[in-house]
């Protein structure tokens with residue numbers, strides 16, 4: 045196609061920059077899969093160290109029963125004080141080493157948990173923001189999963205899991221002391237496993253229902269905080285609180301049911317574990333009376349049995365939190381695996397602003413509604429197009445698609461011949477400007493908002509954007525000017541002022557292509573006039589501009605008009621021709637039939 049790849053003249057009129065400066069600097073690459081792999085290998089290394097420490101601590105734990113064994117077998121028989129002192133010194137040393145190693149493994153696990161959160165926090169948030177393009181933003185909750193993962197890594201459950209492989213060794217030791225005692229321990233372990241299985245069966249549904257109701261209550265709370273003004277203004281507090289209360293009550297009720305059952309099974313398993321201790325001592329005493337083992341062996345067997353059963357009980361009790369952590373890990377790794385690496389795109393020179401839309405089709409996922417029906421049109425660099433049409437015609441959807449904030453079902457949007465999907469996203473964001481229908485500002489100063497929260501933005505660039513959007517005078521009239529701090533609900537700015545700051549934000553950084561969705565919906569006459577002047581500045585700067593509008597006042601400022609009707613291009617062409625055609629279509633309707641779909645927006649439009 046006929047776009048000449050000549051360097052565009054700088055908007056300020058200065059000569060084009062040398063070739064090297066024309067190329068955007070690539071931001072640090074964010075390779076999600078590699079970050080995840082790095083985190084896994086670091087965690088594996090740490091866990092290997094922890095497993096080593098666990099081996100050592102578990103072996104050293106045997107020192108106490110061996111000490112008892114030795115006392116009853118050697119000291120009592122030889123009545124040697126020296127042996128007693130030696131044995132005591134050795135056991136004290138062993139206990140000290142065991143304590144240090146146990147503390148070490150806990151410290152390493154704590155640092156590993158922090159390391160996981162620190163390494164994955166930014167990539168997960170970035171991947172969630174990317175993924176939210178295709179959904180309603182629920183991916184942001186994966187950040188909570190990262191927290192759950194971190195808690196699991198420092199929980200006692202993980203230590204119990206690590207200790208479980210040593211349980212058979214301890215059982216073997218008890219078997220070696222006496223097979224009867226060994227069988228008591230193995231029987232109890234099997235019984236504990238049965239209790240845990242029953243516990244899982246009878247509580248999982250309750251916990252699942254409790255979680256679902258809690259999630260609903262949290263979502264409701266979030267929407268209440270976003271709509272607090274509407275809720276207050278229309279006295280909706282009782283209803284809003286009632287909805288939250290209903291979901292919270294459901295969650296608590298389900299939780300109580302599940303927890304009651306949990307308490308029953310946990311108490312039963314604790315009781316059986318105590319029975320085991322008694323059985324070990326009682327049966328051990330009988331064996332001792334029978335002369336089969338010594339008293340020291342009975343006590344040693346009881347201690348070793350306790351060590352064998354404790355991690356099994358801990359792992360069984362923590363099984364639910366293990367499943368939750370595994371689910372959280374799966375969600376984190378799936379999100380990172382599905383996020384696309386942002387560093388594999390060629391850096392291109394700054395575009396001229398030619399737009400080609402090819403057979404753009406949009407059928408939202410899960411619906412059969414054709415919102416945009418194979419739209420095809422082109423704009424030359426610097427063209428200004430107004431998109432008009434009835435409510436629900438697809439104007440906003442088309443605007444979002446033109447800036448790549450939603451992806452088409454099929455077809456392509458090309459900027460300077462290159463499909464938007466093939467531009468480096470960061471570079472594309474810098475050469476695009478977008479003012480959405482529902483303008484939201486970030487909490488911070490006006491200058492930070494105009495600069496798109498970039499810390500490297502110069503004052504000159506911010507002023508230039510404000511100038512281009514014709515909002516400098518409005519900002520100057522505010523008591524704190526560019527330093528005015530805006531809160532998350534936009535206060536202290538009015539709706540129109542917010543919209544005009546949003547306009548300056550769209551023009552920040554010399555974009556080459558700007559989409560403005562109903563930029564004058566909140567503007568007064570002065571604001572309207574400023575917007576028309578801003579379009580004039582954009583025209584002179586060669587910025588390709590698309591304005592979605594229902595108001596006729598803006599139509600005088602554009603070159604071309606597109607009429608969208610139910611997702612189809614009903615009319616597209618030079619402004620005067622389209623307006624004349626609309627006028628011609630409107631006339632017979634006024635005399636014959638009720639007005640047609642698109643007639644009202646053009647009433648009063650300049651011909």
Ligand SMILES: Nc1ncnc2c1ncn2[C@@H]1O[C@H](COP(=O)(O)OP(=O)(O)OP(=O)(O)O)[C@@H](O)[C@H]1O
Pocket residue numbers: 408411413415433434435436437438439440441442
């Ligand atoms: N994600 C979606 N799922 C289902 N339907 C959708 C989705 N996005 C848009 N639509 C539908 O597409 C149609 C066009 O919506 P769009 O917001 O683009 O209209 P519009 O022309 O901008 O209207 P308005 O002037 O009122 O803003 C609407 O009927 C809307 O319900």
